[in-house]
Amino acid sequence: MTSLDGMRVVLSWGEKPFDLDSHLIFPGGHIYFDSKEGTDANLDVDDTDSYGPETVTISKKHFGESYIYAVQDYSNKGLPNSNYLSASKAKVFVYVGSSLVRSYSVPAGKRGNIWTVFKLNPNGEFEDINSVTSANFNDTTLDVRDLATVIMPATDSSAPASPAMQNSGDTQLARKYNREGEAVYKTGQLEQAIQLFQQATELDGNYGQAFSNLGLAYQKNGNIAEAIWANRKAISLASGANAATTRAIQTSH
Numbered sequence: 457m458t459s460l461d462g463m464r465v466v467l468s469w470g471e472k473p474f475d476l477d478s479h480l481i482f483p484g485g486h487i488y489f490d491s492k493e494g495t496d497a498n499l500d501v502d503d504t505d506s507y508g509p510e511t512v513t514i515s516k517k518h519f520g521e522s523y524i525y526a527v528q529d530y531s532n533k534g535l536p537n538s539n540y541l542s543a544s545k546a547k548v549f550v551y552v553g554s555s556l557v558r559s560y561s562v563p564a565g566k567r568g569n570i571w572t573v574f575k576l577n578p579n580g581e582f583e584d585i586n587s588v589t590s591a592n593f594n595d596t597t598l599d600v601r602d603l604a605t606v607i608m609p610a611t612d613s614s615a616p617a618s619p620a621m622q623n624s625g626d627t628q629l630a631r632k633y634n635r636e637g638e639a640v641y642k643t644g645q646l647e648q649a650i651q652l653f654q655q656a657t658e659l660d661g662n663y664g665q666a667f668s669n670l671g672l673a674y675q676k677n678g679n680i681a682e683a684i685w686a687n688r689k690a691i692s693l694a695s696g697a698n699a700a701t702t703r704a705i706q707t708s709h
Contacts, residue, residue: 462515462552462681465525468508469546469562473531475504476546480512481604482523487512489530490601504530523576526607527562529569534594542566542588548573550582553681555650555674563588572607580685581692630660637669646677664693 467478478499480487485494489502496516503510514523527548529541542564550558560573568590575583591606593599598606637652653670656663671686 462513462517463557464551465512465514466508466549466551467510467512467527467546468549469506469544471506473529473540473544474506475530476508476510476541476544477502477528477530477600478510478512479526479528479600479603480514480523481526481608482518483521486601486604488528488600488603517576517580519580520578522578524604524607525573525575526603527571527573528593528600528603529571530600532569533600534592536569536590536592537567538569539565539567541569541571546571550574552685553679555679555682557682557685558582560584560586569593570603570607579692580688627660627663630656630663630666633659634663634666634669637666637673641669641673646673649673650677650679662693664690667693 465478465480467476469476477489478487480494480497480499482494482497485497487494487497487499489499492499492502496518497512497514500511500513512525517523525548527541527546529538529544532538532540542562544562546562548558548560549556558574562571563586566588568588570589570591572585572587572589574585577583589607591598591603593602633652633656637649637656640652641649650670650673653666653673656666657670660666667686667690671683671690674680674683674686
């Protein structure tokens, strides 16, 4: 993945259910097993016999448009109250460039056959949804191709989902990792600095300074796509008195 506005979304799961399906929904497009090619996006393969992986690639993100990624339990498409999806050990990994920038695990103990994982908003920022819902796709009036109509009302920009925190949000530890990252960055240890800044952002997803530092480290290490992603995130988080500081750091290197 070399595109500056591209990303890969990789789905894997356990032995059962046999068939989980990736769905990428965006204006004018719905990428899934029956429509693998779309405008600047595609599905590599439809895995129907457990484990995966299935990879959806966005070769170029269309700025100003929203993307929703969801997983549908095709093996149990007619069982809206099943818990097989929740017990599937499904995981989703999101890569920008060659770097893992997001990971999700299916919520445990939930009933439903749809896992809506995340939304990319028009600015290219992640909105974590991570919720399990249901629909009976064996109903004569509903098919999996209609998934967009099922999940779009809950993810509409007029009523955005509250971000699902992936971690404990230990802000003190996040700041410790950020300081350590700054120290090793100054000594030229870029890979270690990137790891520390990543840990800081995972602990506190609203830590703009850590995202800014991560962008700088990525850029100096030659990871341009990753740098653009981190810098966009830093700018989106900047507000009030912090805005000038974050932006100045980004533009001074």
